Amino acid sequence: MDQTDKTLLRALQENGRITYHELAEKTDLTVPAIRDRIIKLKERGIIRGYHAHVDAKLLNKDITAFIMIESVAIHYQDLIDYALQEPAIQECHSITGGGSHLLKVRTKNTVSLEKLLSKIQCWPGVKGTETHVVLSTFKDSTFIEPDETELES
Numbered sequence: 412m413d414q415t416d417k418t419l420l421r422a423l424q425e426n427g428r429i430t431y432h433e434l435a436e437k438t439d440l441t442v443p444a445i446r447d448r449i450i451k452l453k454e455r456g457i458i459r460g461y462h463a464h465v466d467a468k469l470l471n472k473d474i475t476a477f478i479m480i481e482s483v484a485i486h487y488q489d490l491i492d493y494a495l496q497e498p499a500i501q502e503c504h505s506i507t508g509g510g511s512h513l514l515k516v517r518t519k520n521t522v523s524l525e526k527l528l529s530k531i532q533c534w535p536g537v538k539g540t541e542t543h544v545v546l547s548t549f550k551d552s553t554f555i556e557p558d559e560t561e562l563e564s
Contacts, residue, residue: 428461479510
């Protein structure tokens with residue numbers, strides 16, 4: 412990955428709807444060269460898709476919470492499978508420390524959060540949960556800065 416690829420990644424993360432023409436202007440490349448580079452970034456799995464970043468509160472999802480799960484190892488894959496099927500779960504991470512997994516969830520209100528917690532606590536292998544409700548969010552980003560030290564490939 413060279414500096415031009417990094418410039419493209421930054422620009423696409425800032426505005427996924429930027430045109431190839433605008434990208435060409437930012438990089439002094441031709442539109443076909445931009446298209447080819449983006450295709451290669453997709454083929455390498457660096458660009459995984461394009462998404463609208465929506466405001467959860469405006470979509471009536473007022474509660475954001477992080478749920479730490481303590482589970483038994485034999486049900487590791489079951490937990491992941493259940494998490495993948497639950498729309499309220501935005502993220503599922505395997506973690507170190509006191510729990511085995513960390514979930515980021517968004518729900519309408521505390522009643523819906525309580526129902527979700529009850530469901531999670533019934534999943535096979537879940538020994539316990541610890542929930543942290545978010546009061547305010549000051550930064551919520553999916554932006555990833557391309558590593559400046561990465562060797563060109």
